[in-house]
Amino acid sequence: MMLPNLTLDAVAADPNLLREAYREAGGFIIPQLLPSEEVQRVLETIVMTAQLLSDVAMPSAGTWAERASRAVQAIQAQRTDGQGLIYEAIAQTPLLHQIASHASIMSVIQTILSPHVLLHQRLLVLMSLPEDGWHLGRWHQDYYYNAGPETTCTLYLPLQPVHQQNGGLLLAPGRHREGLFDHQSHQYDVPTKWNTIDPDIVATFDPLQQIELAAGDALFFHSLLPHAAQLNRTSDVRFVINLRYRDMLDSTYRETGWKIPELTAARQALARKPIAVA
Ligand SMILES: O=C(O)CCC(=O)C(=O)O
Numbered sequence: 001m002m003l004p005n006l007t008l009d010a011v012a013a014d015p016n017l018l019r020e021a022y023r024e025a026g027g028f029i030i031p032q033l034l035p036s037e038e039v040q041r042v043l044e045t046i047v048m049t050a051q052l053l054s055d056v057a058m059p060s061a062g063t064w065a066e067r068a069s070r071a072v073q074a075i076q077a078q079r080t081d082g083q084g085l086i087y088e089a090i091a092q093t094p095l096l097h098q099i100a101s102h103a104s105i106m107s108v109i110q111t112i113l114s115p116h117v118l119l120h121q122r123l124l125v126l127m128s129l130p131e132d133g134w135h136l137g138r139w140h141q142d143y144y145y146n147a148g149p150e151t152t153c154t155l156y157l158p159l160q161p162v163h164q165q166n167g168g169l170l171l172a173p174g175r176h177r178e179g180l181f182d183h184q185s186h187q188y189d190v191p192t193k194w195n196t197i198d199p200d201i202v203a204t205f206d207p208l209q210q211i212e213l214a215a216g217d218a219l220f221f222h223s224l225l226p227h228a229a230q231l232n233r234t235s236d237v238r239f240v241i242n243l244r245y246r247d248m249l250d251s252t253y254r255e256t257g258w259k260i261p262e263l264t265a266a267r268q269a270l271a272r273k274p275i276a277v278a
Pocket of ligand 1: 126128136137142167169227228229240242
Protein backbone atom coordinates (compact mmCIF):
# COMPACT_ATOMS: atom_id res chain seq x y z
CA MET A 1 0.00 0.00 0.00
CA MET A 2 1.43 3.38 -1.04
CA LEU A 3 0.44 6.89 -0.05
CA PRO A 4 -2.05 7.74 -2.82
CA ASN A 5 -2.27 10.80 -5.04
CA LEU A 6 -5.67 12.34 -4.41
CA THR A 7 -6.88 15.11 -6.69
CA LEU A 8 -8.88 18.01 -5.28
CA ASP A 9 -11.88 16.90 -7.38
CA ALA A 10 -11.76 13.38 -5.96
CA VAL A 11 -11.46 14.73 -2.42
CA ALA A 12 -14.34 17.17 -2.94
CA ALA A 13 -16.53 14.26 -4.08
CA ASP A 14 -15.49 12.02 -1.16
CA PRO A 15 -13.60 13.59 1.78
CA ASN A 16 -13.40 10.14 3.36
CA LEU A 17 -10.63 9.31 0.89
CA LEU A 18 -8.36 11.61 2.89
CA ARG A 19 -9.24 10.06 6.27
CA GLU A 20 -8.86 6.54 4.98
CA ALA A 21 -5.46 7.19 3.34
CA TYR A 22 -4.25 8.94 6.49
CA ARG A 23 -5.36 6.06 8.70
CA GLU A 24 -4.25 3.16 6.49
CA ALA A 25 -1.22 4.34 4.49
CA GLY A 26 -0.14 7.12 6.86
CA GLY A 27 -0.65 9.98 4.43
CA PHE A 28 -1.42 11.14 0.90
CA ILE A 29 -0.36 13.56 -1.82
CA ILE A 30 -2.53 16.33 -3.26
CA PRO A 31 -1.06 17.61 -6.53
CA GLN A 32 -0.96 21.38 -7.06
CA LEU A 33 -2.50 22.36 -3.73
CA LEU A 34 -0.62 25.63 -3.26
CA PRO A 35 -0.98 28.16 -6.13
CA SER A 36 2.24 28.94 -7.99
CA GLU A 37 2.04 32.64 -6.97
CA GLU A 38 2.38 31.58 -3.33
CA VAL A 39 5.32 29.30 -4.11
CA GLN A 40 6.98 32.20 -5.92
CA ARG A 41 6.37 34.61 -3.03
CA VAL A 42 8.27 32.32 -0.66
CA LEU A 43 11.18 32.00 -3.09
CA GLU A 44 11.24 35.79 -3.57
CA THR A 45 11.30 36.24 0.20
CA ILE A 46 14.30 33.91 0.45
CA VAL A 47 16.19 35.98 -2.16
CA MET A 48 15.21 39.22 -0.43
CA THR A 49 16.29 37.92 2.99
CA ALA A 50 19.64 36.86 1.56
CA GLN A 51 19.99 40.35 0.05
CA LEU A 52 19.32 41.94 3.45
CA LEU A 53 22.30 40.02 4.83
CA SER A 54 24.75 41.07 2.14
CA ASP A 55 26.10 44.10 0.29
CA VAL A 56 26.76 41.90 -2.75
CA ALA A 57 23.93 41.91 -5.34
CA MET A 58 21.91 38.68 -5.34
CA PRO A 59 21.24 36.85 -8.66
CA SER A 60 18.59 38.50 -10.80
CA ALA A 61 18.31 35.97 -13.66
CA GLY A 62 16.84 32.47 -13.88
CA THR A 63 13.75 30.97 -12.27
CA TRP A 64 12.91 32.05 -8.73
CA ALA A 65 13.97 28.61 -7.45
CA GLU A 66 17.38 29.00 -9.16
CA ARG A 67 17.76 32.54 -7.83
CA ALA A 68 16.88 31.46 -4.28
CA SER A 69 19.30 28.55 -4.52
CA ARG A 70 22.15 30.76 -5.72
CA ALA A 71 21.35 33.44 -3.14
CA VAL A 72 21.44 30.98 -0.21
CA GLN A 73 24.68 29.43 -1.46
CA ALA A 74 26.24 32.87 -1.97
CA ILE A 75 25.46 33.88 1.63
CA GLN A 76 26.67 30.52 2.93
CA ALA A 77 29.97 31.08 1.06
CA GLN A 78 30.31 34.50 2.74
CA ARG A 79 29.55 33.33 6.29
CA THR A 80 29.23 29.84 7.75
CA ASP A 81 26.00 30.72 9.59
CA GLY A 82 24.43 32.22 6.41
CA GLN A 83 21.97 29.46 5.54
CA GLY A 84 20.96 29.14 9.22
CA LEU A 85 20.19 32.86 9.49
CA ILE A 86 17.97 32.84 6.41
CA TYR A 87 16.25 29.65 7.62
CA GLU A 88 15.48 31.17 11.05
CA ALA A 89 14.24 34.46 9.56
CA ILE A 90 11.95 32.81 6.99
CA ALA A 91 10.40 30.70 9.77
CA GLN A 92 9.21 33.92 11.43
CA THR A 93 7.81 35.78 8.43
CA PRO A 94 4.15 36.83 8.18
CA LEU A 95 4.20 35.18 4.75
CA LEU A 96 4.81 31.72 6.24
CA HIS A 97 1.96 32.31 8.71
CA GLN A 98 -0.32 33.21 5.80
CA ILE A 99 0.68 30.10 3.87
CA ALA A 100 0.25 27.87 6.92
CA SER A 101 -3.34 29.06 7.21
CA HIS A 102 -4.07 28.98 3.46
CA ALA A 103 -7.68 27.87 2.89
CA SER A 104 -6.69 24.95 0.64
CA ILE A 105 -4.34 23.54 3.29
CA MET A 106 -6.67 24.17 6.22
CA SER A 107 -9.53 22.40 4.54
CA VAL A 108 -7.43 19.23 4.16
CA ILE A 109 -6.07 19.42 7.72
CA GLN A 110 -9.51 19.99 9.24
CA THR A 111 -10.91 17.07 7.28
CA ILE A 112 -8.35 14.60 8.64
CA LEU A 113 -7.98 16.04 12.17
CA SER A 114 -10.75 18.32 13.44
CA PRO A 115 -11.88 21.93 13.02
CA HIS A 116 -9.65 22.81 16.01
CA VAL A 117 -5.93 22.65 15.26
CA LEU A 118 -2.74 24.26 16.51
CA LEU A 119 0.37 24.84 14.46
CA HIS A 120 3.82 23.81 15.65
CA GLN A 121 5.46 27.17 16.37
CA ARG A 122 8.30 26.63 13.89
CA LEU A 123 7.09 27.32 10.35
CA LEU A 124 9.98 25.86 8.43
CA VAL A 125 11.26 26.11 4.92
CA LEU A 126 13.84 23.31 4.74
CA MET A 127 16.91 24.40 2.79
CA SER A 128 19.01 21.38 2.02
CA LEU A 129 22.38 22.35 0.59
CA PRO A 130 24.11 20.17 -2.03
CA GLU A 131 26.01 17.24 -0.44
CA ASP A 132 25.19 18.37 3.13
CA GLY A 133 24.54 15.23 5.18
CA TRP A 134 24.89 16.58 8.74
CA HIS A 135 21.49 18.35 8.77
CA LEU A 136 19.63 15.52 7.07
CA GLY A 137 16.78 13.81 8.87
CA ARG A 138 17.60 10.20 8.01
CA TRP A 139 15.13 7.46 9.07
CA HIS A 140 12.96 8.89 11.86
CA GLN A 141 9.42 9.57 13.00
CA ASP A 142 8.42 13.20 13.57
CA TYR A 143 6.66 12.20 16.80
CA TYR A 144 10.08 11.50 18.40
CA TYR A 145 11.13 15.11 17.71
CA ASN A 146 7.85 16.93 18.30
CA ALA A 147 5.55 14.81 20.54
CA GLY A 148 1.98 16.13 20.83
CA PRO A 149 -0.91 14.03 19.51
CA GLU A 150 0.17 10.96 17.53
CA THR A 151 -2.21 12.04 14.77
CA THR A 152 -0.21 15.25 14.24
CA CYS A 153 0.09 15.90 10.51
CA THR A 154 3.28 17.05 8.77
CA LEU A 155 2.86 19.04 5.59
CA TYR A 156 5.80 18.71 3.16
CA LEU A 157 5.39 21.10 0.24
CA PRO A 158 8.31 21.63 -2.14
CA LEU A 159 9.12 24.95 -3.84
CA GLN A 160 10.77 23.19 -6.81
CA PRO A 161 10.55 19.59 -8.02
CA VAL A 162 11.80 16.98 -5.50
CA HIS A 163 12.98 13.52 -6.42
CA GLN A 164 15.63 11.02 -5.39
CA GLN A 165 18.49 13.00 -6.94
CA ASN A 166 17.90 16.12 -4.85
CA GLY A 167 17.09 14.20 -1.69
CA GLY A 168 13.29 13.86 -1.77
CA LEU A 169 11.81 11.80 1.06
CA LEU A 170 11.68 8.04 1.30
CA LEU A 171 8.63 6.77 3.20
CA ALA A 172 7.63 3.48 4.82
CA PRO A 173 3.89 3.31 3.99
CA GLY A 174 1.64 1.83 6.66
CA ARG A 175 4.37 1.49 9.31
CA HIS A 176 2.95 4.35 11.40
CA ARG A 177 0.53 1.74 12.77
CA GLU A 178 3.37 0.13 14.78
CA GLY A 179 3.83 3.06 17.17
CA LEU A 180 7.06 4.82 18.09
CA PHE A 181 10.32 3.02 17.25
CA ASP A 182 13.39 3.56 19.43
CA HIS A 183 15.64 6.38 18.13
CA GLN A 184 19.40 6.40 18.78
CA SER A 185 22.55 7.83 17.22
CA HIS A 186 22.69 5.21 14.40
CA GLN A 187 24.60 6.26 11.33
CA TYR A 188 23.63 5.57 7.75
CA ASP A 189 25.72 6.38 4.66
CA VAL A 190 26.63 9.93 5.77
CA PRO A 191 27.00 11.22 9.36
CA THR A 192 23.97 13.14 10.64
CA LYS A 193 23.15 14.88 13.91
CA TRP A 194 19.68 13.29 13.89
CA ASN A 195 18.81 10.34 16.15
CA THR A 196 17.41 7.65 13.90
CA ILE A 197 15.59 4.30 13.81
CA ASP A 198 17.73 1.14 14.06
CA PRO A 199 18.96 0.09 10.57
CA ASP A 200 17.80 -3.50 11.32
CA ILE A 201 14.24 -2.21 11.64
CA VAL A 202 14.63 0.01 8.59
CA ALA A 203 15.68 -3.09 6.62
CA THR A 204 12.14 -4.45 7.23
CA PHE A 205 10.52 -1.38 5.63
CA ASP A 206 9.29 -2.87 2.39
CA PRO A 207 8.09 -1.50 0.08
CA LEU A 208 9.58 1.96 0.34
CA GLN A 209 8.00 4.91 -1.41
CA GLN A 210 10.22 7.45 -3.14
CA ILE A 211 8.54 10.84 -3.10
CA GLU A 212 8.52 12.71 -6.41
CA LEU A 213 6.66 15.99 -6.35
CA ALA A 214 6.34 19.18 -8.38
CA ALA A 215 6.46 22.66 -6.84
CA GLY A 216 3.15 23.30 -5.05
CA ASP A 217 2.26 19.59 -4.64
CA ALA A 218 1.50 18.75 -1.02
CA LEU A 219 2.45 15.62 0.91
CA PHE A 220 0.59 15.17 4.22
CA PHE A 221 1.81 12.47 6.61
CA HIS A 222 1.20 11.07 10.12
CA SER A 223 3.68 11.87 12.92
CA LEU A 224 4.48 8.15 13.35
CA LEU A 225 5.19 7.50 9.66
CA PRO A 226 8.91 6.58 9.31
CA HIS A 227 10.63 8.67 6.65
CA ALA A 228 14.12 9.66 5.57
CA ALA A 229 15.53 12.63 3.70
CA GLN A 230 18.34 11.74 1.30
CA LEU A 231 21.50 13.50 0.28
CA ASN A 232 20.99 16.32 -2.21
CA ARG A 233 23.26 15.29 -5.09
CA THR A 234 22.39 18.22 -7.34
CA SER A 235 24.05 21.64 -7.38
CA ASP A 236 20.84 23.42 -6.28
CA VAL A 237 19.41 23.90 -2.80
CA ARG A 238 16.26 21.83 -2.10
CA PHE A 239 13.54 24.07 -0.60
CA VAL A 240 10.52 22.48 1.11
CA ILE A 241 7.83 24.11 3.27
CA ASN A 242 7.56 21.91 6.37
CA LEU A 243 4.70 22.51 8.86
CA ARG A 244 3.00 20.50 11.59
CA TYR A 245 -0.66 20.62 12.63
CA ARG A 246 -1.91 19.29 15.98
CA ASP A 247 -5.47 18.31 16.83
CA MET A 248 -6.73 20.23 19.88
CA LEU A 249 -9.42 17.61 20.43
CA ASP A 250 -6.90 14.80 21.01
CA SER A 251 -7.78 13.72 24.55
CA THR A 252 -4.29 13.59 26.13
CA TYR A 253 -3.18 16.79 24.43
CA ARG A 254 -6.32 18.54 25.61
CA GLU A 255 -5.94 17.24 29.20
CA THR A 256 -2.40 18.67 29.37
CA GLY A 257 -3.72 22.09 28.28
CA TRP A 258 -2.09 21.63 24.84
CA LYS A 259 1.40 21.55 26.38
CA ILE A 260 4.30 19.66 24.88
CA PRO A 261 6.69 17.79 27.26
CA GLU A 262 10.44 18.47 27.32
CA LEU A 263 12.12 16.49 24.54
CA THR A 264 15.63 16.50 25.91
CA ALA A 265 17.22 13.65 23.92
CA ALA A 266 15.78 14.90 20.64
CA ARG A 267 16.83 18.52 21.33
CA GLN A 268 20.34 17.46 22.33
CA ALA A 269 20.72 15.43 19.15
CA LEU A 270 19.69 18.33 16.92
CA ALA A 271 22.08 20.69 18.77
CA ARG A 272 25.09 18.47 17.93
CA LYS A 273 27.88 20.13 15.94
CA PRO A 274 29.75 18.21 13.22
CA ILE A 275 33.14 16.84 14.27
CA ALA A 276 35.77 18.80 12.38
CA VAL A 277 37.83 16.64 10.03
CA ALA A 278 41.56 17.42 10.37
O1 LIG B 1 15.17 17.36 4.78
C1 LIG B 1 14.03 17.00 4.46
O2 LIG B 1 13.60 17.13 3.33
C2 LIG B 1 13.09 16.29 5.42
C3 LIG B 1 13.19 16.67 6.85
C4 LIG B 1 12.29 15.83 7.67
O3 LIG B 1 12.19 14.68 7.47
C5 LIG B 1 11.55 16.39 8.77
O4 LIG B 1 11.65 17.62 9.00
O5 LIG B 1 10.84 15.65 9.47
